[in-house]
Amino acid sequence: MTAIITEDEQRAIDEALADGRLKRIEVAPRPQPKRPAYLDAPLHSQPKIKGPDKWRPGRGGKKTRIAIWDLIQWAFQCEMAGLNFDELEGVLFGAGYVSSTFRIMQHEQLGCSIDGGGRSACHPDADTVVQFLAVLPGVYGGRRMALRIAELARAGQVPDPMAGAKPKIEPKEWARNPHGQYAKTEFAAHYYVTGRGGRRLKEFRLCPIRWINSQKEIDQARNAYNMWWMALLEMQLNFRGSDDLTAFKVTPAMPPATPWKETT
Numbered sequence: 239m240t241a242i243i244t245e246d247e248q249r250a251i252d253e254a255l256a257d258g259r260l261k262r263i264e265v266a267p268r269p270q271p272k273r274p275a276y277l278d279a280p281l282h283s284q285p286k287i288k289g290p291d292k293w294r295p296g297r298g299g300k301k302t303r304i305a306i307w308d309l310i311q312w313a314f315q316c317e318m319a320g321l322n323f324d325e326l327e328g329v330l331f332g333a334g335y336v337s338s339t340f341r342i343m344q345h346e347q348l349g350c351s352i353d354g355g356g357r358s359a360c361h362p363d364a365d366t367v368v369q370f371l372a373v374l375p376g377v378y379g380g381r382r383m384a385l386r387i388a389e390l391a392r393a394g395q396v397p398d399p400m401a402g403a404k405p406k407i408e409p410k411e412w413a414r415n416p417h418g419q420y421a422k423t424e425f426a427a428h429y430y431v432t433g434r435g436g437r438r439l440k441e442f443r444l445c446p447i448r449w450i451n452s453q454k455e456i457d458q459a460r461n462a463y464n465m466w467w468m469a470l471l472e473m474q475l476n477f478r479g480s481d482d483l484t485a486f487k488v489t490p491a492m493p494p495a496t497p498w499k500e501t502t
Contacts, residue, residue, distance in 0.1 A: 295361060295485030305491035306474040307391075310367055314391040317364035321372060321388045363483045370473055370482075378469040387469060399463040401498040403451040410446040421445045460498060467495055 241252075255261075293312040295300040304312070313319045371384045379386070391394060409421035423443040430437045449455075470492060477488040494500060 289428075290418045295363065296487075297485070299486060301483070301487040303489050304486050306470050306477065306488050307396075307493055309363075309477075309486055309488060310371070310387060311391045311394060311475075313360075313364040313367040314388055315394065317360045318362050319364040319368045321368055348408060361485070364486050366482050370476060374469055374472065378472050379465050383465060383469050387466065390466075396493060397463045398459055399497050400451065400455050400456050400459040401500070403459075403498075404457050405453045405456070406450040410448045433487055463497075467493060 293308060293316060294302060302354045365396055368388075370382075371387060371441065374380055374384045386397075411422040412419055413419070413422045423445050426444045428439055429442050431440055432438075474488055474490070474492065477483065478490070
């Protein structure tokens with residue numbers, strides 16, 4: 239609510255200021271917040287989102303050098319390649335993989351056409367990657383490993399090797415009292431203690447335990463990582479020994495073979 243000053247009150251205030259009976263207090267202006275410099279920076283100098291530049295396919299006869307795991311991630315993340323094992327077993331080189339180009343040909347033979355929307359076909363190298371993955375030998379995990387590799391590539395993850403994990407035992411349950419936390423015990427049996435007062439019946443109690451990161455779990459996780467790594471090595475050797483890619487050249491680079499040894 240705004241206060242209203244009459245003419246007589248204003249005249250009295252002015253006289254008091256002139257006589258020195260009142261002192262005018264100047265209120266300092268509120269400082270304005272400083273405008274962030276990046277808002278005024280030219281567009282070309284603003285930070286860019288880091289993208290998979292190393293995954294860009296080569297052009298004009300030049301091939302981009304790429305690691306096998308990066309190549310697989312490019313096929314499933316950037317090109318949205320799909321891995322389908324369907325009834326068309328053996329149509330393409332004895333594999334259960336059907337390329338996007340083959341599907342388009344099938345639609346055309348049936349008189350079907352795409353009615354707007356959708357997306358373009360995969361890059362030929364992405365189809366080649368999926369074709370190699372679909373015929374992964376059984377000794378390297380076969381179809382199950384192929385699906386696992388595709389799943390991890392889409393998510394940009396690798397199998398958890400449980401690096402740094404060590405077997406640990408702890409109580410199965412915990413309880414708390416005013417003095418702090420303690421292990422919860424269970425009744426196991428009765429026993430007698432003989433003393434000056436005669437025989438006394440007491441309880442024998444045990445503490446149930448559980449394994450955290452048991453050796454079996456660690457071994458299983460590392461075996462799964464080894465199988466994944468060996469499957470990648472098989473694909474790497476196949477690509478390096480062939481000339482099936484048009485825009486990429488696979489390098490010897492591989493993910494760490496034993497990451498758990500590097501952290502110990």
